[in-house]
Amino acid sequence: MADSGTAAEGKAAPALAGGEAVGDELKDDTPGVSGEVMLVNTDSFEECNHDLDTQFSGGEDGPDSPLRKVQREQENELVGGMGNVSLAEEEGKQGSEGSGEAVAAAAADDSEEECVDEEYLHSPEWIQKEKHVFILSESGKPIYTRYGKEDRLVTLFGLMQALVSFVADSEDVIRCIVAGDHKFVFLVKSPMILVGVSHSVASIPQLIMQLTYVHNQIVSVLTGSALTRMFEKRRNYDFRHLLGGTERLLDNLLNMLDSHPSFLLGGVQCLPLATATRDTITQTIIQYCSKIKNLVFGLIICQNQLISLVRMKKFLLHPADLHLLFNLVNATESLKTSENWMPICLPKFDPNGYLYGHVSYLADDCEACLLLLSVDREQFFTLSEAKQKIVDRLRRHHCLEGINTAIRTSAYTVGAVGAPELRHFLYKSKTTAQFTCPEYTAPYNTPEQQRQLFGLYQQLHHRVHSVSRPLKMVYMVMDTHTLLGWVTKEFELYATLEPLVTKHNAIVYINKLLRWIKNEENKLFILSSPTF
């Protein structure tokens, strides 16, 4: 394996000539660059990683934006209400999901109760899972495990709690333990502890970022202030009562984290759509929503891709929050058949308060989902009416067909680029926090091969974002593939090529790729930033 670090200096084609200067030269034709921002653009992974767990105010102009104030009033009410949940009543009546099947299962559990932890710890299948995630309270109470049942892992949870508090005793925070090819990462987020155990190629910062996402998901369901409040009331509180039904969201999120590049890149993928269609959709949302007070975001998404996003002036949406919305829609099949009204906390927007979401699919014959997020929880019927008008207009203008066609046909393969030895790539436009990538094609046909490719991207990503030695460019020639990672001010590019490609050709292909993306940029990215 020839690892040439910052390779491809000077001599190559102008576009790929080396570092910052190139970025400047390229500026005008760098694909997907836009001065109009609708998503918070997180600059690099480290920042993103740091940024993920610091609160983002949502406003363009500081934390004390008008909306927060509006919100604050309403929140007091709700959070106050949360406090009223009668704790005593809940003690000791856990897991009462009493469907027929569940009852039967519970009966079976009883008989096996004695062989708690050991049973899992002796199960090779359980142990060999690539990535475990555990969540416990600071006092060691089980909250969630990705595999198995959390209340059967009491000893293990106790051990994790002991490790955390042992290190905390010396006024330090445990971050990770590496044992062989296993990494144990810890994220202590009072009142919770999150633990990841992985033997995948994901790096420690990447794993911590994943745990941060998991934590954000929980905050999204409960709000940060409710979490703290519950805990102040009773240190031994069993969170599972409040999290009931959330396991599904966590499970789904963890599966996406292991396979979807959006989290790794801190970016959002848009459904490729003709500009005219996208504009009509956006205009329609604006037309029927701009007069609705307190509406903060209106967006249409499908299959983890963004179709349109309209926002209240002054407020940006953070990609990490958008990912949680994707996850919510993705994991909740039942949204397809009903009109829903739900409290949603967007942790980067405001970790301590809820927005209220009118969530519904556009129509029986259209797979896209409309989310209208408001600070006013009394607004359901207003939003319901707006939704109907939006759908009617989209139908009149054939946008539903447009969306359906795009869902069926807009994915492209790397063949479209016309760079024969290029196998696959991820391209992130940093200014817009959006990315694009082709569908998997040979040699990435099976889920296993795709997983391996994702692992390569994780490694490449780790190399260019390494804290001790960040690189602008990585070029690695290996037995089975050639890898290229390239980071400039405007973009991040990760690509795999044939193993025998010459460096010269690789450069030609990459430049061709950049030109191709530039040509397609209006379809692949949303470069404007519409507001109500």
Add this chain to the structure above:
Amino acid sequence: MDRKMYRKVDMKVVMLGQMSCGKTSLVERFIYKRFNSQYQATIGAAFGACCVTVQGCEVCVGLWDTAGSERYNAMSPLYYRGAKAAVICYDITDDESVERAKFWANEIQLHEEECRVYLCGTKLDLVLQDPKARQVDLHDMLDYAETINGRLFETSSKTGENVQELFNTIVQDYVGDPKTDLSAPQDSSFRLHTQRIREKCC
């Protein structure tokens, strides 16, 4: 398909009860005549509507299917405020679910005088299949229903048993009530679109 039709919701009904006791399934059976054995906890609440004709009167029922999880407690007044009927569900194969049903019955009586209470024991099919599965005694619940001046049904969303009867009764009681003025729906903000529902039900 493009035919637009807004009509008023004549009657607001709210579904309440412990997590996974079968509220969503009951609504699905009533509106869409179908059943799904896979459990997906409701998040927040889902709104649906269905028109029922009783005694020559067509009443459009707007149904709030709330989530059972206690983290949504603070939001529940939003859904039951102004409701004409509350369907308070418990799972007859799970005695713990009764506690929660009683909690809701109290809550409704306290805050919504106009709202009638319909207790609904769900998953009747499981008990018919295996009598030992029953954990909640029918007569106990009938007695309880009497004390709160409510009605009681036992239903199965899987087979559909008693589901239509439950909702027909709810609408009949409403229409038959001298206080009800059908010509002037209470709340004009309850406009909604029923085209989709019309195709699927009734």
